[in-house]
Amino acid sequence: DSGVTQTPKHLITATGQRVTLRCSPRSGDLSVYWYQQSLDQGLQFLIQYYNGEERAKGNILERFSAQQFPDLHSELNLSSLELGDSALYFCASSASGTGNYGYTFGSGTRLTVV
Amino acid sequence: EDQVTQSPEALRLQEGESSSLNCSYTVSGLRGLFWYRQDPGKGPEFLFTLYSAGEEKEKERLKATLTKKESFLHITAPKPEDSATYLCAVRILNAGNNRKLIWGLGTSLAVNP
Numbered sequence: 001d002s003g004v005t006q007t008p009k010h011l012i013t014a015t016g017q018r019v020t021l022r023c024s025p026r027s028g029d030l031s032v033y034w035y036q037q038s039l040d041q042g043l044q045f046l047i048q049y050y051n052g053e054e055r056a057k058g059n060i061l062e063r064f065s066a067q068q069f070p071d072l073h074s075e076l077n078l079s080s081l082e083l084g085d086s087a088l089y090f091c092a093s094s095a096s097g098t099g100n101y102g103y104t105f106g107s108g109t110r111l112t113v114v
Numbered sequence: 115e116d117q118v119t120q121s122p123e124a125l126r127l128q129e130g131e132s133s134s135l136n137c138s139y140t141v142s143g144l145r146g147l148f149w150y151r152q153d154p155g156k157g158p159e160f161l162f163t164l165y166s167a168g169e170e171k172e173k174e175r176l177k178a179t180l181t182k183k184e185s186f187l188h189i190t191a192p193k194p195e196d197s198a199t200y201l202c203a204v205r206i207l208n209a210g211n212n213r214k215l216i217w218g219l220g221t222s223l224a225v226n227p
Binding site for chain 2 (some may be wrong): 043045
């Protein structure tokens with residue numbers, strides 16, 4: 001157990017729907033990062049939050065949004081889902097905003113859009 | 115264009131057969147190179163950070179080295195439990211002066227008993 005908790009582990013939904021993925025960072029970590037992983041594109045950075053504030057944005061689609069709450073847990077909202085959104089979504093956390101000592105990843109949420 | 119390339123894509127070794135995985139990069143302004151291990155169905159697990167050419171880090175049977183253009187992950191006398199995908203990521207400063215990680219696609223390592 002890495003200390004980063006992601007729920008749900010698996011999600012199957014239809015095209016056009018909206019889902020919410022949840023992440024609880026490791027105790028004491030202030031930064032949360034969201035990643036998408038597919039077989040052909042590898043890990044793609046989506047967005048980072050640090051202590052409740054957006055810190056960096058990657059290749060996140062406009063249909064996707066995220067937030068970090070006062071208790072530091074984070075949610076990733078995916079809407080108007082398309083077949084191509086099927087992927088593993090990982091959350092990672094780090095103590096600082098820089099990630100100099102690496103990130104701690106959760107086990108991921110496998111999203112299947114049918 | 116900033117790019118990270120890992121080779122080989124897949125590697126099969128016999129237990130005890132040492133080898134190296136390669137991570138080559140073409141980026142402007144390296145701010146660290148990271149190695150992770152990923153087991154099937156799990157998130158990546160942090161192994162090493164390297165910052166400057168000539169730097170080396172070791173952990174059990176793994177040793178990571180860094181030059182100005184590439185990094186190697188040397189695996190000495192591997193065991194079946196070393197089977198995993200090894201990911202390399204390079205951190206740079208983007209146009210907005212923010213840190214950005216660029217990930218390679220990984221090397222899938224299988225160690226046969």
